Amino acid sequence: DPLVALRVLVNGRPWQLHQVTPVADTPPLEASATFSLELPPGKHQVVARGETSRSFDLSLPLDVTVAGTVPADRPQLLVLAIGGDVAAAGRPNPIEFGRDAEHVGKTLREQGTGAYRSVVVKTITGAQATPQEIRNGLQWLVERAVPGDVAIIYFGTQVTLDRQGQALLTTSGATSDSSGLLAGEFQARLSRIRGRLLLWADWRAAAAVA
Numbered sequence: 652d653p654l655v656a657l658r659v660l661v662n663g664r665p666w667q668l669h670q671v672t673p674v675a676d677t678p679p680l681e682a683s684a685t686f687s688l689e690l691p692p693g694k695h696q697v698v699a700r701g702e703t704s705r706s707f708d709l710s711l712p713l714d715v716t717v718a719g720t721v722p723a724d725r726p727q728l729l730v731l732a733i734g735g736d737v738a739a740a741g742r743p744n745p746i747e748f749g750r751d752a753e754h755v756g757k758t759l760r761e762q763g764t765g766a767y768r769s770v771v772v773k774t775i776t777g778a779q780a781t782p783q784e785i786r787n788g789l790q791w792l793v794e795r796a797v798p799g800d801v802a803i804i805y806f807g808t809q810v811t812l813d814r815q816g817q818a819l820l821t822t823s824g825a826t827s828d829s830s831g832l833l834a835g836e837f838q839a840r841l842s843r844i845r846g847r848l849l850l851w852a853d854w855r856a857a858a859a860v861a
Contacts, residue, residue, distance in 0.1 A: 652703035652704065652705055652706065653671075653673070653678030653679050653680060653703060653704075654671045654679050654680065654681070654682045654701055654702065654703060655670070655671055655702055655703055655704055656668060656669065656670050656671055656701075656702040657669045657671060657682060657683075657684045657699065657700070657701055657702070658699070658700040658701075658702060659686045659688065659697065659698070659699055659700070660697070660698045660699075660700055660709075661688065661690065661695055661696070661697055661798075662695055662696055662798065663696070664842075664844075664845065664846070664847075664848065665842035665843075666686075666688065667686050667688070668842075669684035669686070682701075690715065690717050690798070691717065691719075691797070691798050691799070692717050692718065692719030692720055692721050693716070693717060693719075693721045693798075693799075694714065694715070694716050694717075695714075695715045695716075695717065695798075696712045696713070696714055696715070697712070697713045697714075697715055698710055698711075698712050698713070722799070724768045725766070725767055725768040726767055726768060726799050726800050726801050726846070726847075727767060727768050727769050727770075727771065727795075727796075727800045727801070728759065728763045728766075728767040728769070728770045728771070728800070728801050728802075728803070729771050729773075729792055729795055729796055729800060729801070729802045729803070729846075730755070730756055730759045730760070730763075730770070730771070730772040730773065730802075730803045730804075730805075731773050731775070731788050731789070731791070731792055731802070731803070731804045731805070732752040732753070732755045732756040732759075732772065732773070732774045732775070732776075732804075732805045733748075733752055733774075733775045733776070733780055733785055733788065733804070733805065733806045733807065733808070734747075734748035734749035734750065734751055734752030734753070734774075734775070734776040734777070734780060734807050734808075735748050735749075735780045735806075735807060735808030735809065735820070735821065735822045746807075746809070746855060748776075748780075748807030748808055748853065749776030749777050749780070749807075750776075751805070751807050751853065752774055752775070752776050752805055752807055753774060753776060755805040755851070756772040756773075756774045756805075757772075759772065759803065760772050767801070771795070773788055773791055775788050780808075780822050781822060782822050782831060782832045785822060785832055786832075786840065789804075789837075789840040789841070789844070790840075792804070792844045793840075793843045793844055793845075796844050796845045796846040796848075797845055797846060798845050798846055799846060800845070800846035800847070801846060801847045801849070802844055802846055802847065802848045802849070803848075803849045803851065804841075804848070804849070804850050804851065805851045805853070806820075806850070806851070806852050806853070806854070807852075807853035807854075808820050808821060808822055808853075808854060808855075809821045809854070809855050809856070809857040810834075810854040810855065810856060810857060811856075811857040813833070817833055817834065817835060818833070818834035818835075819831045819832070819833055819834070820832040820833070820834060820837060820854070821857060
């Protein structure tokens with residue numbers, strides 16, 4: 652299969668991406684790219700990843716030590732708790748994802764205090780859980796999280812398929828049954844978040860869009 656992308660992973664997390672474009676409409680079976688990485692002091696593991704549209708392969712890991720003073724502080728915990736209010740989108744049998752998101756945020760704030768340098772919780776529920784506000788919340792994590800931090804995302808909502816067969820997260824602000832946040836976009840935004848990332852996905856299947 653032709654290559655579509657080359658990617659660098661640092662400590663298991665996506666770091667930089669190079670899209671591979673065909674030359675003269677010839678599918679590329681070989682590709683090269685140069686990456687410049689700005690890493691904080693400490694020990695890191697760097698891996699290159701080649702991707703086709705259906706598969707990927709990894710290089711052998713490269714262990715790198717960056718000189719400098721490693722912060723002695725405990726990591727920061729960042730929590731993004733999202734509860735898509737399905738009832739607000741006009742769907743029957745409402746599920747209280749918002750209540751679950753509030754509970755997750757409250758519990759992590761209480762239990763994380765003391766174990767982390769600080770605990771910062773951002774909750775998006777009810778009518779606020781629109782596709783744009785969710786994008787804003789993910790961008791908040793991109794801007795706040797640094798290597799060494801821990802980021803947790805709780806995302807409760809219903810999932811359906813759009814007319815192209817793609818997974819669609821049907822959030823509160825969906826203007827119709829065929830609008831919402833595509834899972835592909837969600838995945839791409841996750842790849843920009845630094846540090847350790849945990850995704851808690853409470854996604855309930857809904858009927859596919861006709």
